[in-house]
Amino acid sequence: SQQGEEDPQALSIQEGENATMNCSYKTSINNLQWYRQNSGRGLVHLILIRSNEREKHSGRLRVTLDTSKKSSSLLITASRAADTASYFCATDARTDSWGKLQFGAGTQVVVTP
Amino acid sequence: NAGVTQTPKFQVLKTGQSMTLQCAQDMNHEYMSWYRQDPGMGLRLIHYSVGAGITDQGEVPNGYNVSRSTTEDFPLRLLSAAPSQTSVYFCASSSPSTGAGEKLFFGSGTQLSVL
Numbered sequence: 001s002q003q004g005e006e007d008p009q010a011l012s013i014q015e016g017e018n019a020t021m022n023c024s025y026k027t028s029i030n031n032l033q034w035y036r037q038n039s040g041r042g043l044v045h046l047i048l049i050r051s052n053e054r055e056k057h058s059g060r061l062r063v064t065l066d067t068s069k070k071s072s073s074l075l076i077t078a079s080r081a082a083d084t085a086s087y088f089c090a091t092d093a094r095t096d097s098w099g100k101l102q103f104g105a106g107t108q109v110v111v112t113p
Numbered sequence: 114n115a116g117v118t119q120t121p122k123f124q125v126l127k128t129g130q131s132m133t134l135q136c137a138q139d140m141n142h143e144y145m146s147w148y149r150q151d152p153g154m155g156l157r158l159i160h161y162s163v164g165a166g167i168t169d170q171g172e173v174p175n176g177y178n179v180s181r182s183t184t185e186d187f188p189l190r191l192l193s194a195a196p197s198q199t200s201v202y203f204c205a206s207s208s209p210s211t212g213a214g215e216k217l218f219f220g221s222g223t224q225l226s227v228l
Binding site for chain 2: 004031033035040041042043044045048088090092100101102103104105106
């Protein structure tokens with residue numbers, strides 16, 4: 001069963017706009033991670049936020065976590081055509097479960113020039 | 114470093130055939146795992162290993178077998194391929210004992226079709 005559910009399933013924006021996608025999960029977590037997947041490639045880690053953190057930044061990425069609502073959001077600011085990819089959230093429910101992440105179905109983002 | 118290397122990139126099997134998907138990592142990571150990715154379903158964990166000689170089942174282990182004789186290699190065996198195993202398979206590694214922490218490093222995937 002999937003732990004994370006991303007919303008929306010697909011997002012189409014123009015270069016320079018911001019892209020926001022959300023992730024909801026079902027059970028308590030140790031941390032939540034976001035990954036990017038370019039077409040035909042493997043997943044690449046973007047950012048990790050722990051259960052005791054509320055917000056984290058990395059370059060043009062901003063992640064928030066609301067454990068009371070069991071949800072997270074990923075914001076990509078000033079998007080570029082190179083940001084076109086699928087984005088997945090993944091949750092880690094236990095401190096000893098590295099490598100046993102549960103992934104959502106992903107948000108497909110298309111950035112047009 | 115090459116990171117996580119998967120072979121082959123593409124494979125077509127007939128129902129009932131067996132094969133092994135190879136995965137190797139050169140980062141000395143303790144943890145390795147196999148996921149399958151199906152359209153609209155994200156990634157699902159098949160099998161998992163915390164070190165040489167230690168493996169564990171994930172969410173969808175049926176029809177697959179793994180072993181971990183070395184830190185570097187974690188092959189996934191399909192015992193008798195079925196059309197339901199048509200998928201893209203990803204190997205990943207991680208190392209909680211290093212600065213990489215809990216994040217996963219993924220290979221580029223193996224696209225498998227079972228006819």
